[in-house]
Amino acid sequence: MSDADRLEYYDRREGRVKSDAVPAARLTHWIHNTRLGRRAGEVLFGGAAASRLYGRFQKSRLSRRRIGPFMRTYGVDPADLAKPAREYASLRDFFVREIDPARRPFVPGSEACAAPADGRILAYPDLPVDRVFPVKRALFNLRDFLRDDRLAEDFAGGTLVVSRLGMGDYHYVHFPCSGIPAPAISLPGKYRPSGPYSLKRTVPYFRENHRMITLFETERFGRAAIIEVGAFAVGSIRQVFRPGVPAAKGDKKARFEPGGSTVALLFRKGMIEVDADLLARTAEGMETYVRLGDSIGRAAAASNPRPAP
Numbered sequence: 001m002s003d004a005d006r007l008e009y010y011d012r013r014e015g016r017v018k019s020d021a022v023p024a025a026r027l028t029h030w031i032h033n034t035r036l037g038r039r040a041g042e043v044l045f046g047g048a049a050a051s052r053l054y055g056r057f058q059k060s061r062l063s064r065r066r067i068g069p070f071m072r073t074y075g076v077d078p079a080d081l082a083k084p085a086r087e088y089a090s091l092r093d094f095f096v097r098e099i100d101p102a103r104r105p106f107v108p109g110s111e112a113c114a115a116p117a118d119g120r121i122l123a124y125p126d127l128p129v130d131r132v133f134p135v136k137r138a139l140f141n142l143r144d145f146l147r148d149d150r151l152a153e154d155f156a157g158g159t160l161v162v163s164r165l166g167m168g169d170y171h172y173v174h175f176p177c178s179g180i181p182a183p184a185i186s187l188p189g190k191y192r193p194s195g196p197y198s199l200k201r202t203v204p205y206f207r208e209n210h211r212m213i214t215l216f217e218t219e220r221f222g223r224a225a226i227i228e229v230g231a232f233a234v235g236s237i238r239q240v241f242r243p244g245v246p247a248a249k250g251d252k253k254a255r256f257e258p259g260g261s262t263v264a265l266l267f268r269k270g271m272i273e274v275d276a277d278l279l280a281r282t283a284e285g286m287e288t289y290v291r292l293g294d295s296i297g298r299a300a301a302a303s304n305p306r307p308a309p
Contacts, residue, residue, distance in 0.1 A: 009120045009287040012277065018289070020166055063091035070094070074168025079103065095258040099170050106174075106250040106293040110220050113272060113297045114249060116176045117263050119163030120287035121296065123278045126269075129156040145227075145264075146213065147187055155225070157269035161278075161296060164262045164287065171256040172240075173228060173263050174292060175247045179218035181226075183243040184254075187211050212237050212254070216247075220299040225266040228254050237261075250293065265296075272297045 008019045067085055070076070078085065080099045088094040106114045115121070129152050132141045143152040165171060175181070188210055211229040218224050228237045238255045241247055274297040281288045290296060 007287075009289050010281055011289045012294070013289075013291065017286075059090050059092045061090060064089065066091050067094050070168070074166065076168045080170065092258050096171060096255055098172075104170075104292045107295040110178065110249075111299040112177075112295055113221065113265075113299070114174075114176045114293050115163065115290045115296050116226065116253070116265065116292070117163055117165055117171075117173050118169040118290075118292050119165045119263065120289050121164075121278055122162045122282045122287055123274045123296070124160045124162075124282065125158075125274060125279070127155065127158050127160055127266075129153060146225075151215075151225075154223070155266050155268055159267045159269075159272050159274060161265040161267075161274065162262060163264070163290070165256070170292060171261065172252055173226070173254040173256075175216075175241075175249055175251045175253050176226075176265060176296070177218050177221055177224075178247065178249050179216050179221075179224070180246050181241055181243055181253070182215040182217075184212045184214045184239045187213065210237075212239065214239075214241075214253070222268050222271045224268070224271075226253065227264040227266065228256065229262040229264065230256070270300050273300050 008017050010016070011018050067088055070091060071078070071085065080103050082098040082100055085094065088097065104118075127142055129142050142155065143149060146152050146155075209229050211227055214226045216224045216226055230237055236257045238257070239253070240255060241251065241253045247253070275295055278288050278290075278296060
């Protein structure tokens with residue numbers, strides 16, 4: 001397998017380029033890089049059956065013995081754990097683990113927008129509504145992504161921030177700023193993998209996969225949208241917030257079940273100024289690893305939140 005098949009990203013805190021450990025690398029490579037593999041992948045990942053079957057194994061006590069190797073493979077820091085690894089009942093129990101809140105402080109100030117999860121970020125300002133454009137070589141269209149023409153028009157010219165969670169990451173999603181969330185809307189879809197190969201081989205998983213959209217009336221960023229995108233082995237996306245009840249920055253919003261996954265944030269035009277380093281590396285085609293709670297941008301100086309129509 002060549003270096004071209006490895007997905008590198010820049011770790012903001014460590015100040016260096018790193019690469020992901022790829023689960024089932026040979027199988028994943030075959031699925032995304034051969035004609036027969038792509039056909040097989042369509043059968044496997046076109047529905048939820050395979051994902052649910054894998055999820056059942058993750059919940060079994062037999063999977064418990066995989067926790068140690070899992071931590072080593074994906075670089076899970078034991079200091080982040082809320083309890084010792086030996087106390088988790090299964091790999092699924094470990095995957096949806098809590099972490100010590102002190103390990104993920106949130107950037108202060110109502111004008112600061114925080115990363116909603118541990119993840120590898122790409123940021124795209126000035127979103128077109130109808131034009132298809134590449135996001136890490138995957139074709140993206142705002143109308144297809146939202147499946148709502150009125151909503152797509154509302155976010156026309158806005159900003160998209162995509163955060164891809166790896167297997168070893170903390171898999172809760174938190175509110176990036178304060179505001180009032182509406183009920184989450186579920187959009188049925190496929191269960192394609194969301195790992196390195198799907199990003200490099202034009203598989204548009206984040207516009208085809210099952211996802212949930214939550215509109216969020218914020219204090220400083222106007223109307224925003226938080227979108228959780230499931231992937232293979234993510235049997236469900238569980239919302240843990242209360243619709244219509246004010247949420248503070250850092251409050252828990254949702255949880256992914258075992259597997260890779262993605263969180264996307266959408267902002268209206270002129271409402272956020274994304275951190276310059278994220279924009280620069282996105283322009284270079286490289287993701288930036290940002291930890292939950294760290295800054296991803298600030299309210300635009302000229303922003304004037306307008307009420308939802």
